[in-house]
Amino acid sequence: MLKYALPLQKLIGELEKLPGIGPKSAQRLAFFLLSRSDDEVGELGLAVLALKAEIGLCSRCHNYTTGDLCPICEDPGRDISVICVVEQASDLMALERSGEYEGVYHVLGGALSPVADIKPSDLYIAELLERIREMRLREVIIATSPTVEGDATGEYLRQLIAQLPEPPQVTRIALGLPVGGDLDYADQVTLARSLRGRTKMEG
Amino acid sequence: MLLSLFALVCEEDELTISELALQNFRCYEHVVLELPRGLNIFVGPNASGKTSLLEAVLVLATTKSPRTLHDYELVRWDNVWGRVSGQFRSGEGQAVRIAVTLKGSGEPVDGAAAAPSYLTGAKHLEVDGQTCDAAAQVVGRAPAVFFSPDGLQLVKGAPSRRRRFLNTAIAQITPRHLDDLRRYRRALAQRNALLKQVARGEADGATLAPWTSQLVEAGARISADRERFVGQLSTVAADLDGTLTGGRECLEMRYQGVVAGVSDEQEREAVLREQLDKQWSREVQLGATQVGPHRDEVAVSVNGRPLRQFGSQGQQRTAALAIKLAEAQVIGQRRGELPVLLLDDCLSELDPKRASWLLELLAGFDQVFVTSAVATEALQQSNWTAWYNLAEGAIDQERRGAAGNESQTKREDQRCQ
Ligand SMILES: Nc1ncnc2c1ncn2[C@@H]1O[C@H](COP(=O)(O)OP(=O)(O)O)[C@@H](O)[C@H]1O
């Protein structure tokens, strides 16, 4: 079998580890980079290096940031009496894009999973409880993903928060139906879950 | 009783598969069959590809084979991929196309076509050309029921065999059931992993509660669905078994689970939780969850005696057939349209009288596929709409109109070796 030059082999190997990239795409990307100018490839290399060197976690909410606090925690316009708890920073970005939420966040860094050996101490749970105790919150919104792991993590947090003195209200985001979808066409699983998670109408 | 059941269903929609296309599926390289409603009979010697055709229809209905748990076995040997697709029609003229593309095993040989780019995993599901991420989006669109001599295991086999039967049947009635099962299995795996960690002193027992909640929530729904289904099934199966045995036998099916007999949903959750709490120290010792739907059983008895231990082979066989026919009827009642019925090699096991009784019963279904190694007299005299002779790698189809006068033969060009 034909072997590529070592640096090329190494790059292909690294690219293959990326999500959604198979051996063929990795080869294509590597050859593409090889065909570009030194400057262009250098830019990419520097950008990759800067990623880990310059970006860290917000000391308050564990969102990604270049400073000590993330832009959301630094924003004086945000309502700090409400914390929305998410698994990953990417979930936070999704919620931010909705433009619907004005409170602050707390990124857990994952969900509980005994199978994957992820324990409460592996997540930023103690830090969350500390924040709740200090800030005298009005509400904690649990926005972990609607998987078994996300739901169990949410339930675990609810139990912990309930044990705090003067605990804030704890809510869970509702699983909605896809926008623009008629009830007819919404898949049965989504519909069944939406029905189970129905809320009381106030008025 | 039987007639009234059919009347109940017949007024509603009619579901049929009008076209079945196979590509590198089992022994078939490429074949497209047009299938009429009514009784379709497939006759051919051993290994002529009869079961594979029925299997293909069940794969479309349930995304799974009745013969194997390994999907790659369905792909024609030495091929990297295979595909089955089918056009289904319901009585209102609505059509749905389901396609399942599968990854084969091993390395491609020279000249074998590369897999299509959309086949990124082991299996790709499609409804009307749209990719489906979950089986629950496919199952229940076009239900089917498959029965072969191996179906005897339904009464003779281990409890897991009967749970699998319930899973597939209920999923075709309520696709949501698949989601419950998936969540339950996931919660069970997580809870068991945690129990082992607790036993080793690596985790705090207090962290078990959220997993128990997940388990209990999905588990209560699963057991409610199972109990309801078994209740309906039992009545219909007893009736059919009674007819098959000339009224000599009384078949009974009973759902056995920790939360059997509790009708209120919240109450079910509470009972399951209570049972789990009781087992707590044993569970830690064993590192595994001891109660719940994963331990459920369906007790099948004839004249009050458990069929699994005390039934004769003959009794077990008729009971299994009765249960599968009942499954088709209950699915029909609950959905308002009867499933496509797939009977593989079943007639050879019945004496002539029962065989003709069965063929008569089949007339109540909208579409039935029956296979047989020999063209028995009962088959020839039945009211078939299409007759297929499978031999030497070809399928000959002969059609008969409703009146039974026009008849045409069509030769499908396909290969099966
Ligand atoms: N994956 C496969 N690829 C090619 N041939 C297969 C595959 N699986 C089974 N076969 C062969 O297909 C033939 C038809 O099998 P089957 O449909 O069970 O026949 P029948 O039901 O008529 O006895 C058999 O010879 C069997 O060995």
Ligand SMILES: [Mg+2]
């Ligand atoms: Mg066969």
Ligand SMILES: [Zn+2]
């Ligand atoms: Zn922050």
